[in-house]
Every structure is written in C-alpha cells, then in structure tokens.
Amino acid sequence: MRVGKNVRQYCRYPINAILTYSAIRISVVGVYKFVFVMSHSLVCWRCGASLAALSLPLRRLEVCKACNAELHVCKMCVEYDISYAKHCKEPTAEEVRKKDEANFCDHFKPRAAAYVAKNEAELAKSRSALDDLFRK
Numbered sequence: 001m002r003v004g005k006n007v008r009q010y011c012r013y014p015i016n017a018i019l020t021y022s023a024i025r026i027s028v029v030g031v032y033k034f035v036f037v038m039s040h041s042l043v044c045w046r047c048g049a050s051l052a053a054l055s056l057p058l059r060r061l062e063v064c065k066a067c068n069a070e071l072h073v074c075k076m077c078v079e080y081d082i083s084y085a086k087h088c089k090e091p092t093a094e095e096v097r098k099k100d101e102a103n104f105c106d107h108f109k110p111r112a113a114a115y116v117a118k119n120e121a122e123l124a125k126s127r128s129a130l131d132d133l134f135r136k
Contacts (some may be wrong), residue, residue: 006020044069045076046100048115057112060102071110074099078111
C-alpha cells in the first residue's frame with residue numbers, strides 16, 4: 001500500500017479541521033504494511049470534555065462519557081448557525097426541532113470547536129439585574 005495524497009479521499013470529514021493522520025510502518029516477515037492511526041480534536045458540545053476515545057464517524061446514539069450528552073446533535077455540527085433559518089447552513093436539510101437531542105440528519109459533520117464556555121460573571125450580572133427589576 002502506498003502512502004500518499006490519495007489518503008484524503010477516503011476520509012468523510014475535513015482532515016484539516018479535525019483529523020490528524022500518522023502512518024506507522026509495521027514489518028511482518030519482510031512485508032511492510034502501513035497502518036493509519038486517526039486522532040481527532042473533538043470536544044463535547046455541552047461540557048467540553050475530549051472525545052478522542054471515540055472513533056469517527058460518530059454513531060447516532062453516541063454519548064459523552066463525562067456528562068452523558070448525546071453527540072449526534074445539531075449543536076455539534078459544522079452546519080449549525082443560529083443566524084440562519086432553521087439554525088442550519090444547509091438549505092436542503094430537514095428542520096430539526098430539538099437541537100440538543102440525537103437526530104437522523106444526513107448532513108451531520110462534527111465540529112471541533114463545538115463547546116462554548118458560559119461567561120459566569122455575565123450570567124450573575126444579568127440575574128442580579130433581573131432580581132432588581134422584579135423585586136417588590
């Protein structure tokens with residue numbers, strides 16, 4: 001097996017975004033065999049835990065080991081964007097009502113930077129402003 005640029009055509013996900021390929025040469029009785037080891041930098045969309053232990057492509061009912069969140073969800077997809085109609089950049093995708101539950105979308109591609117940390121200071125400030133507003 002030759003190792004070359006044609007390796008990229010066998011991968012469903014964008015290699016530059018989430019995958020790193022490394023070839024390992026193994027000698028078995030004088031015959032060299034190349035084994036490709038894939039690692040990715042995916043993180044959970046809810047808690048930010050690393051998903052490196054999971055293999056790609058993600059199964060529909062795959063869950064995060066840390067927080068038990070489903071991973072085949074709109075919020076974990078590269079096409080997810082709240083500024084678009086139906087919160088999806090893909091115009092032919094069917095609407096999914098629950099963006100944080102597993103779905104059957106055919107356009108799903110996992111996003112490496114799916115986790116967005118909450119700003120706790122800003123949340124506390126907003127809560128205190130609401131408490132002041134509705135205080136009797």
